[in-house]
Amino acid sequence: MQFMLILNETPEDFARRADPAEAEAYWGGWNAFIGAMAQAGVIVKGDGLQGPAMATTLRVRDGKRRVEDGPFADTKEQLGGYFVIEVPDLDAALDWAAKAPSALTASVEVRPILPMPPQG
C-alpha cells in the first residue's frame, strides 16, 4: 500500500535550515532519515519544500484569480516536505513517520494514497 508522509515543521525548524549553527544538524537529521528509507527501498517519490514564506496561494472566484502571498492557512505547523512510500500497512508507515526529524518538533500526517478511480 502507498502512503504519503506529510511532514509538517515549526517556524523554528524552517529557521534552522539556514542558521549556520544549526543547519548541519538539521540537514544531517533529514539525510539520515531519507537515507534509511532509500536503503529499505520504500520511497516511491518525495520532496522537501521551501518554507511557507515562499508560498503563493491562489483561488479562482467568479472567474477571477485571487493571488495571495503566504500559505493557505496561517498555522503553527507548515508543510515542509512529503514522501510517498510503499509499505505493507499503516503500522509500517507509522514506524517510518516516527523516524522523521519533524515528528519530534511538529507532526507527520500519514494518509493512504487514493486507489485509481474506476476507468470508463
Place this chain on the structure above:
Amino acid sequence: MSVGRDQTTDRAAEQAARSSYGKLIAILAAQGRDIAAAEDALSDALVSALTVWPARGVPKNPEGWLVTAARNRLKNAARAAAVRRGGVPELQRRLALPDPDGHIPDQRLRLMFVCAHPAIDPAARTPLILQTVLGLDAGRIARAFLVDAAAMSQRLVRAKQRIRDAGLRFALPGPDDMTDRLGAVLDAIYAAFGQGWDDLERLETDASLTGEAIWLARLIVALLPAEPEPKGLLALMLYCSARRRARRDGTGRFVPLAEQDARLWDRTMIIEAEGLLTGAAQAGQFGRYQCEAAIQSVHVQRPITGRINLAALRVLYDLLVQQTDALGARIGRAVVIAEAGDPDAGLVALDALPGDRIAGHQPWWVARAHVAALAGRGDEARDGLDRAIALTEDTALRVHLKERRDALG
C-alpha cells in the same frame, strides 16, 4: 420436510450464529480487513444455511460450512471490486497479509487487538470489539455506554471504514503495542461480561457472553503473563461467576449479595480468583480491574468473618474512582460511604453525578433509594425504587424491587 426437522435446522443455524459469530467474523475479516463485508457475507451465509440445511440436513461442521459459504461470497465481491479497480492494489494487499492460521491461539484475539489500534477513534475501540468480536448489536452497545444509538452506529461504521481503507495492520501487535492496546480490549471483555451477567433470565452456558468473556480473559492472561490487569479482570469475573447460583433462591426469586447463602458460592472459582489477584499484585502495578477484584474479594470474606469490612471497601472504592471514570465505581463508592455510617454524604456523592448519565441508569436509582432509606428519607426511597422498577427488564429483579418498595410502607 417435517416441522421437527425445520426447528432443528433453525436451532443449529442460530446456535452456530450465536456461539461463533465473533470467531467467524474474525476468520472472515482477517483476509480482507473489511469487517463490514465479513458481516454481510456471514449473514448471507446464515440465510443460505436456513434454506440449504433443511433440504440437505445440518452439516457435520456447521461453522466450517458457514465460513466456506461466506468466503465464497467475499471472493465474488472481491473479484467484482478488483475488476472495477484494475485488480492490482487488492491483490498486493492480499498477498501482503500474514497467514490467517498463524500462531495466534484464537482469531478473535487478533481482531480485538486490531479494533484497539491507536489509529481508531478511542471512543470507538471498545464498542467495535463488542460488536465485531462479541456479536452485540449497536443498540445494546449504545445502552451499555449510555450514548445515543444512532451516534453509536455511526461511530462503528466510521471505525470499520477506517480499518478497511486506512491500511491498518491486521495482525497481533508486538509486545509494547499490545500493552498499549490492552485497556480497550479488557474494557470490552468486561462490558460483554456485564451484558451477559445482567441477562438473568437466560441459562448460563459456556457459549453465553459471560462464558465467552472468561474464556477470552484466560487467553489474554496466557498471552501476557507479566501483565497484572488481565489477571485482575479474570479474577473479578470469576468472583462474580462464583456467586451465580446464589443469585436466585429455590423458587427463582432474586437474592441480593448481602443476603446470599455463601454455601452456594463456587469455591473452586473463588480460590482461582484469589490466586490470580495475589499473582497480579506481584507486578506492583495497581489498576482498575485488580481494584474491582479486590472489592469482590472483600465481599467473599463476609461468610468467613461474619461481617462486611466496610473500611476496606471504602479504601478500595476511593482508589477505584482514581482508576476509572465508570459510573458504577462512583455509585458503589457512594453506597459504601452511606453504609459505613454517613448516608447524607452518600446522597451528596450520588447527586453530584452528571444528570444526563444517571436519568435512565437503573443501578443509580436503586442506589439512590437504598441510601435515601438509610438516611431516613422514606419518600425519596420510594420514588427512587419506582424509577428503578420502571427501568428494570428482568422479572425476578423487578419483583424483588417491588417488595423492597412495599416494605418501605
